[in-house]
Amino acid sequence: MEPLTTEMILVMAMIGVAVFLFVVEWVRVDVVAILMMVALPLLHLVSPKEAFVGFSSNAVISIIAVIIIGAGLDKTGIINKLVAPIMRLAGGSASRVVVFISLTVALISSFMQNIGAAALFLPAIQRISKSVKIPISRLLMPVGFSAILGGTVTLVGCSPLILLNDLLAPFHLEPFGLFDVTPIGLALVATGIACFIVLGRFILPQKPAETADDESLPEIPAALKEMGDMYELHTPADFTDYRDPVRVDDLRRRYLVNTVALTEPPDYKLISPPPETEIRSDIDIVVRGRLSDVKRMAQKEGMELKDRLQFFQNDVTAENAGTVEAVVAPRSALEGKTLNQVNLQDRFRVTPLAIYRQGQTYRAEIGDLKLSVGDAILIYGKWSRLKVLQQERSLLFTTPIDVETLRPEKALLAGLWLLTALTMIMIFHIQLSVSLMTGALGMVITRVLSIDEAYQSVDWRTIFLLAGLIPLGIATQNTGTAAWIAHAVLKTIGTVSPVVLLTVIGILSTIFTLVISNVGATVLLVPLVVNMAMAAHADPRMAALVVGLATSNSFLLPTHQVNALYMGPGGYRSIDFMRAGLVISALFIVVMIGMIYLIYGI
Amino acid sequence: MAVITISRGSYSRGKEVAEQVAVRLGYACISREVLLDASKRFNIPEVKLIRAIHDAPGVLDRFGHDRRVYIACIRSALIQRIRRDNVVYHGLAGHFLLEGVSHVLKVRIISDMDSRIRAEAAREHINLEKARALLLKDDQERRKWAQALYGKDPWDSSLYDLVIKIQKLGVEDAVDFICQAAAKRQFCATGASQQRLDDLHLACRVKTAIVEIDANAGVTSEYGNVLVYTQAGERTVRRLRKRIQSLSTEYSDINNLEIRTGPVPSGAV
Numbered sequence: 001m002e003p004l005t006t007e008m009i010l011v012m013a014m015i016g017v018a019v020f021l022f023v024v025e026w027v028r029v030d031v032v033a034i035l036m037m038v039a040l041p042l043l044h045l046v047s048p049k050e051a052f053v054g055f056s057s058n059a060v061i062s063i064i065a066v067i068i069i070g071a072g073l074d075k076t077g078i079i080n081k082l083v084a085p086i087m088r089l090a091g092g093s094a095s096r097v098v099v100f101i102s103l104t105v106a107l108i109s110s111f112m113q114n115i116g117a118a119a120l121f122l123p124a125i126q127r128i129s130k131s132v133k134i135p136i137s138r139l140l141m142p143v144g145f146s147a148i149l150g151g152t153v154t155l156v157g158c159s160p161l162i163l164l165n166d167l168l169a170p171f172h173l174e175p176f177g178l179f180d181v182t183p184i185g186l187a188l189v190a191t192g193i194a195c196f197i198v199l200g201r202f203i204l205p206q207k208p209a210e211t212a213d214d215e216s217l218p219e220i221p222a223a224l225k226e227m228g229d230m231y232e233l234h235t236p237a238d239f240t241d242y243r244d245p246v247r248v249d250d251l252r253r254r255y256l257v258n259t260v261a262l263t264e265p266p267d268y269k270l271i272s273p274p275p276e277t278e279i280r281s282d283i284d285i286v287v288r289g290r291l292s293d294v295k296r297m298a299q300k301e302g303m304e305l306k307d308r309l310q311f312f313q314n315d316v317t318a319e320n321a322g323t324v325e326a327v328v329a330p331r332s333a334l335e336g337k338t339l340n341q342v343n344l345q346d347r348f349r350v351t352p353l354a355i356y357r358q359g360q361t362y363r364a365e366i367g368d369l370k371l372s373v374g375d376a377i378l379i380y381g382k383w384s385r386l387k388v389l390q391q392e393r394s395l396l397f398t399t400p401i402d403v404e405t406l407r408p409e410k411a412l413l414a415g416l417w418l419l420t421a422l423t424m425i426m427i428f429h430i431q432l433s434v435s436l437m438t439g440a441l442g443m444v445i446t447r448v449l450s451i452d453e454a455y456q457s458v459d460w461r462t463i464f465l466l467a468g469l470i471p472l473g474i475a476t477q478n479t480g481t482a483a484w485i486a487h488a489v490l491k492t493i494g495t496v497s498p499v500v501l502l503t504v505i506g507i508l509s510t511i512f513t514l515v516i517s518n519v520g521a522t523v524l525l526v527p528l529v530v531n532m533a534m535a536a537h538a539d540p541r542m543a544a545l546v547v548g549l550a551t552s553n554s555f556l557l558p559t560h561q562v563n564a565l566y567m568g569p570g571g572y573r574s575i576d577f578m579r580a581g582l583v584i585s586a587l588f589i590v591v592m593i594g595m596i597y598l599i600y601g602i
Numbered sequence: 603m604a605v606i607t608i609s610r611g612s613y614s615r616g617k618e619v620a621e622q623v624a625v626r627l628g629y630a631c632i633s634r635e636v637l638l639d640a641s642k643r644f645n646i647p648e649v650k651l652i653r654a655i656h657d658a659p660g661v662l663d664r665f666g667h668d669r670r671v672y673i674a675c676i677r678s679a680l681i682q683r684i685r686r687d688n689v690v691y692h693g694l695a696g697h698f699l700l701e702g703v704s705h706v707l708k709v710r711i712i713s714d715m716d717s718r719i720r721a722e723a724a725r726e727h728i729n730l731e732k733a734r735a736l737l738l739k740d741d742q743e744r745r746k747w748a749q750a751l752y753g754k755d756p757w758d759s760s761l762y763d764l765v766i767k768i769q770k771l772g773v774e775d776a777v778d779f780i781c782q783a784a785a786k787r788q789f790c791a792t793g794a795s796q797q798r799l800d801d802l803h804l805a806c807r808v809k810t811a812i813v814e815i816d817a818n819a820g821v822t823s824e825y826g827n828v829l830v831y832t833q834a835g836e837r838t839v840r841r842l843r844k845r846i847q848s849l850s851t852e853y854s855d856i857n858n859l860e861i862r863t864g865p866v867p868s869g870a871v
Contacts, residue, residue: 244794254825256858293857364827364860 033468349383820870
């Protein structure tokens, strides 16, 4: 065994610093990664070129491409269609949503790259979180872990298992079949999902939907809640008999209830109707207001208040329409005018709901208030209409228009480019990053999404986190630190029973995969453990298998690609991964060893 | 049914007309009762209320706020009374105080100047010249009062639905006309006009509650959504805010209460 060098000590110290900073979070995890990227070449532990090699790595480029492909699919509404049957099966139950999505992702992940499955499903999970109001932090981690675990179901599920047979060849050991690992992988997936269902409330961060989701949803002003919710009502058949006409504006003035949609007989749906629109008999209307006001209106005007949105269920929800906060800009044409003069409802078909001025919310007769610079107006409307208003530039939108206009007509093209990328990977065996980037480029060229949208869809925290940790792995291997640790550990334990030896190998692989890449850990450990197993009269194939599987046991830190990808959108902190990861990692080793014992009888 | 306000010039026999109309229609006839109500409810001497509603504001008074406080109280008391409907009010300023309520029949009874002078001279035992001077002064006071508070001239006939000159037409004729007009559909209370009255009542109550803080504040109410308009400074606005917060819980018929800074609209109480 090589002696311990200064470089090895430095590398171990850097790993210690990185893990310490991950835990205490004095700086964000991606900043820690950048710190490593800079510190390692300064300490001469890697060459300057190696320090930034992560940015050109196959894995990082593949992730960028997959995220773009995912965004393209999402923009065409394919993801919505894909999610719909899952949602129908799952209903509103968080547990069922977790089970169905996790199983789907694990299944896909067992045949393709984990990160690919995870990235493709990210937009879908965000949509589900919004629509069923489950905090995204409760969905993403179980699904992400399932994507990683799904990689252990077949021998092509993840890179370490793909490599395994090649690594066994020099030892003339019998190669593993495609589905040899399936029982173990399935047990691991089942354990992971069951663990989140049973222990989810203890190991998952408990955040309300808004705070956890602040990356993907616009900030909801606190006072927005004051504006109440959406309610659908039905006017009776004799609504207009023997009375003065009731108009949209009357409802607003009388009950402070904003009519955001109504039907024009027979069934034409009008979103954000103008104030002078008459409320007719036997129609459906959707109003935005406080429940008490809406109930008062329903009672006084003789309307029937429905218990949920029915007729307009798909028209006024976050998919198509929403509320934004828009501020009167300096030198805006609106300054000094009233909303009645500006007439947003007629010109843009949007509905102003309230005005904030100096900490006060104005709901009543807002049409007569003279606007001044800095007034914030809450406006409801279709996203497409709000975009037109935004482009007029007299109002500054403080809430981004979060739901982009879908392009269902591009769905076929998007699907075609995904298929092209998959064909390149599976049939022509072209490198992953090249194939996926071809798909992403194809989507941009065929205008499934614009290049700006493609750039915006990439979460740069993920990219820097992954690219920054790659030189740490390189340093650990180049300086011989990894080999030294492995030797030291295996030497320390000496001769033990095969079960203990495999457990130790499992734990060692788990620790290695947290710092160096799973492929690196596999390449390093497999030859080592095969020799060790032979010496200890254990089955060397099983020792290699344990390495191949346990390098997927990467849950404790957000260093695995999938965890890094989900960290930002899920609003997770390192401590969240440690809490849930500790449980899952421990169970992983127990289940893995248990299953190997049961199936192969070590 | 209707609410009838009878504005009467001096010596126009308007009181007689009002009383006979009330008897014929079976309505309640009120005048001074309103002042007594206000006096009792807000603990203000009646004489001050009379002065507030009768005399034109003096130079100093124009800047003081007592008059506005008293008028807010009188208005509140009047609306409280006429909400019961079927009322003939022949007190002061009814047509101003009930502005905007569609089922109020506004009547003005006048008399020609010569007969008024003769009546005044006979009552006060003074010569005709003096009586004329007194009457002109009194009329002028009323004009100034209405101008100061409402920017309107009570002699403007367009303020009324019916103006009857008692000379060739007698009290009986006037009563006939009024009763006939009161029976018209236009003067029947509707849901909307009743709502307007309720809103006016609420606005008056809010106004009396805040008038001590800002006498110049204007209050409007529409279906219980109350807006308080003020042009006062930041400190007063803060005090107003504090006061109206407690009002929302005091008055159950308030649906929403907001303060607006800026000019007081014409329809505000």
